[in-house]
Amino acid sequence: MTERARLVVRGAVQGVGFRPFVYRLASELGLSGWVRNASHGVHIEVEGDRSTLEAFLLRLERDKPPRAAIHSLEVSYLDPVGYRGFTIEASESGGAPTALVLPDIATCRDCLREVFDPTNRRARYPFTNCTNCGPRYSIIEALPYDRPNTSMKAFTMCPDCQREYTDPSDRRFHAQPNACPACGPWLELWDVSGRVVARHDEALRRAVQAVDAGRIVAVKGIGGFLLFADAAREDAVARLRARKRRGEKPFALMYPSLEAVEADCRVSALEARLLASPESPIVLLRRRAGRSRIAEAVAPRNPYLGVMLPYSPLHHLLANDLRRPVVATSGNLSDEPICTDEHDALERLRGVADLWLVHNRPIVRHVDDSIVRVVRGRELVLRRARGYAPLPVPLRQPAPSVLAVGAHLKNTVAVAVDRHVFVSQHIGDLETAQAADAFRRVVATLRDLYRVAPERVAADLHPDYLSTQYAQALGPPVVTVQHHVAHVLAGMADNDLDGPVLGVAWDGTGYGTDGTVWGGEFLVVDGASWHRVATFRSFPLPGGDRAIREPRRTALGLLYAMWGARAAERLDLAPVAAFTERERAVLVQMLDRRINAPVTTSAGRLFDAVAAILGLRQRTSFEGQAAMALEFVVDEREPPDSRYPCRLAAAPEPASDRADRPAWIVDWQPLIEAIIEDVQRGRPAGVVAARFHQTLAAVIVEVARRTGLTPVVLTGGCFQNRSLTERTIDALLEAGFRPYWHQRVPPNDGGIAVGQVVFAAAQRG
Numbered sequence: 001m002t003e004r005a006r007l008v009v010r011g012a013v014q015g016v017g018f019r020p021f022v023y024r025l026a027s028e029l030g031l032s033g034w035v036r037n038a039s040h041g042v043h044i045e046v047e048g049d050r051s052t053l054e055a056f057l058l059r060l061e062r063d064k065p066p067r068a069a070i071h072s073l074e075v076s077y078l079d080p081v082g083y084r085g086f087t088i089e090a091s092e093s094g095g096a097p098t099a100l101v102l103p104d105i106a107t108c109r110d111c112l113r114e115v116f117d118p119t120n121r122r123a124r125y126p127f128t129n130c131t132n133c134g135p136r137y138s139i140i141e142a143l144p145y146d147r148p149n150t151s152m153k154a155f156t157m158c159p160d161c162q163r164e165y166t167d168p169s170d171r172r173f174h175a176q177p178n179a180c181p182a183c184g185p186w187l188e189l190w191d192v193s194g195r196v197v198a199r200h201d202e203a204l205r206r207a208v209q210a211v212d213a214g215r216i217v218a219v220k221g222i223g224g225f226l227l228f229a230d231a232a233r234e235d236a237v238a239r240l241r242a243r244k245r246r247g248e249k250p251f252a253l254m255y256p257s258l259e260a261v262e263a264d265c266r267v268s269a270l271e272a273r274l275l276a277s278p279e280s281p282i283v284l285l286r287r288r289a290g291r292s293r294i295a296e297a298v299a300p301r302n303p304y305l306g307v308m309l310p311y312s313p314l315h316h317l318l319a320n321d322l323r324r325p326v327v328a329t330s331g332n333l334s335d336e337p338i339c340t341d342e343h344d345a346l347e348r349l350r351g352v353a354d355l356w357l358v359h360n361r362p363i364v365r366h367v368d369d370s371i372v373r374v375v376r377g378r379e380l381v382l383r384r385a386r387g388y389a390p391l392p393v394p395l396r397q398p399a400p401s402v403l404a405v406g407a408h409l410k411n412t413v414a415v416a417v418d419r420h421v422f423v424s425q426h427i428g429d430l431e432t433a434q435a436a437d438a439f440r441r442v443v444a445t446l447r448d449l450y451r452v453a454p455e456r457v458a459a460d461l462h463p464d465y466l467s468t469q470y471a472q473a474l475g476p477p478v479v480t481v482q483h484h485v486a487h488v489l490a491g492m493a494d495n496d497l498d499g500p501v502l503g504v505a506w507d508g509t510g511y512g513t514d515g516t517v518w519g520g521e522f523l524v525v526d527g528a529s530w531h532r533v534a535t536f537r538s539f540p541l542p543g544g545d546r547a548i549r550e551p552r553r554t555a556l557g558l559l560y561a562m563w564g565a566r567a568a569e570r571l572d573l574a575p576v577a578a579f580t581e582r583e584r585a586v587l588v589q590m591l592d593r594r595i596n597a598p599v600t601t602s603a604g605r606l607f608d609a610v611a612a613i614l615g616l617r618q619r620t621s622f623e624g625q626a627a628m629a630l631e632f633v634v635d636e637r638e639p640p641d642s643r644y645p646c647r648l649a650a651a652p653e654p655a656s657d658r659a660d661r662p663a664w665i666v667d668w669q670p671l672i673e674a675i676i677e678d679v680q681r682g683r684p685a686g687v688v689a690a691r692f693h694q695t696l697a698a699v700i701v702e703v704a705r706r707t708g709l710t711p712v713v714l715t716g717g718c719f720q721n722r723s724l725t726e727r728t729i730d731a732l733l734e735a736g737f738r739p740y741w742h743q744r745v746p747p748n749d750g751g752i753a754v755g756q757v758v759f760a761a762a763q764r765g
């Protein structure tokens, strides 16, 4: 099958023979399409089969001309348009020149060589950078991007650095953060009282010794603090968990080299490229079977590891001296944003870290590490931050100036300028005062950097969201956007799609137009107009939000919807047995009287309930943990047509012209009954989980059939689940539909702001 890859390459790629190189490479591989210079780099579109496109992508970076440097490489796979031959096109002209702020770029090879060359004047200097690498977004205070507008303004360049900076033939010509040991920032190691224990390289060496000794070191990096601990030491990792109050959510790891990663994980060519890319995100990798040197407490009962390679000279030096994988998790308490200032970090991380490795280059704004995973041979961004933010997502039509404030969890914000949506870095869950402050700061940043005076503000329909209330208080007219409609529009923008499409928006929670909690939605979306084709049969959540952390409650609600109060007598079922008799009585009363038992159509909660019925998790320490447990046990050997029954029933309400009245209801009762039967027969959880995923894929195909639209967009937090996503893609393709899933815009609530912008822009037209 032919696909089209759209590549946006930013960096030193003009006037260095890059376009002729692209031409030769594409011709050699027999790909059709074009290449052209654009305002900040080169745009490429190539068509061909998947494996050739992948080869093109890998060789583009590996074989590029010696003087070319890639600062950012974004790829989207789109529908083919039927190019013939390959051409070098005239440069892009016209269109408003959009001020572009680059993301922070991982250390380039040339700088790395200097840092590890003992004879170089930058030997072991942790703040080495050049025009091709180093911090950008995290140090910019204002545009244009010049040194006086960055946090490097406090450092005056020495004559040597100044010479490099002003020499057009030098790699550091106009490198704004240029610095060296004589004139630039330096390291200090602080103890818990803020006393300087060591400076410069001695600080780094002492920090390494401390990690070696099982201690926890807070390290000020590019976009904030990371907490380092020896990943092989069960005691150190357990201590970090306890001090950070982090439950069981997996920790990310930093490895010294790709070879070291490959010893612990299976790494595809694309995953290897991502690990070492200018973006250098955390990549979710499948662990190898067998014994591991990684402590169990790093990612309990999780077959994946979140892995990254060093991306700044400081991290390279630490990883090189440590010679082993370390936990490198964000320096914060659970749910708070990452610390950026050393004095603040000393306060907030007191009791968490043992030592603080700090420096005096201020971080202007927090930028977390990004997280990606590979689904069906494509990059899927789960958390968009360092290396990606604040790069724009292109729009099909120019948009009015819109500010979108996102949702509540995994919040990001976005502004539209002409045909670009500039998406902020990940801000996080707006649950704490610190997170709310970070949210306000990021909104101000985006407005200032892009000089946007929004003529309208887009927000979630949920009246109680902090983001919505903030939007209402801003002044310009507010457009509220239903949560799942925003998910679908984000997925459409990500895939460069016009409507109408069938959007399958499955997640944990989103406010519905009827005031109930939605989350298992099938929506036909075309610009700002939409209607709800189908949804899941609703069920009550005893205790409301408490059910998120207690899948057993969700399961009980589901069983209650099937059997009424008798559900509480089914002590043969794991979630029911997980309550005391007294708890069961209280919960049944809640359900009978419908007190604090909101109903939901959430697909995410359905995953939780099934995980509980399978006995995988009755309580969780973070949202999505039970659903992840279900994904992790899936037995890949189960044939794809092995499924449970599930009923797609006509909605009971009389026909209505209300957009939010679905025509069909997915009744999960036969599915749940069959699962219970299998569990009682002792069928392995892996088989049941596989059948459950396959049943849901079949349900999506059936709704697509009845809807009759070919493009189907898979979106919402549930489609972070690789098993669900890949099975659904296969089933849709086999039935003749065209599935789309997320690539650069997160499928979770981190993508909501993009969808809100698209909605507000479409509504005007």
Ligand code: ZN
Binding pocket: 107, 108, 109, 110, 111, 112, 129, 130, 131, 132, 133, 134
């Ligand atoms: Zn460099």
Ligand code: ZN
Binding pocket: 157, 158, 159, 160, 161, 162, 179, 180, 181, 182, 183, 184
């Ligand atoms: Zn210098």
Ligand code: FE
Binding pocket: 483, 487, 507, 508, 509, 510, 716, 717, 748, 749
């Ligand atoms: Fe959502």
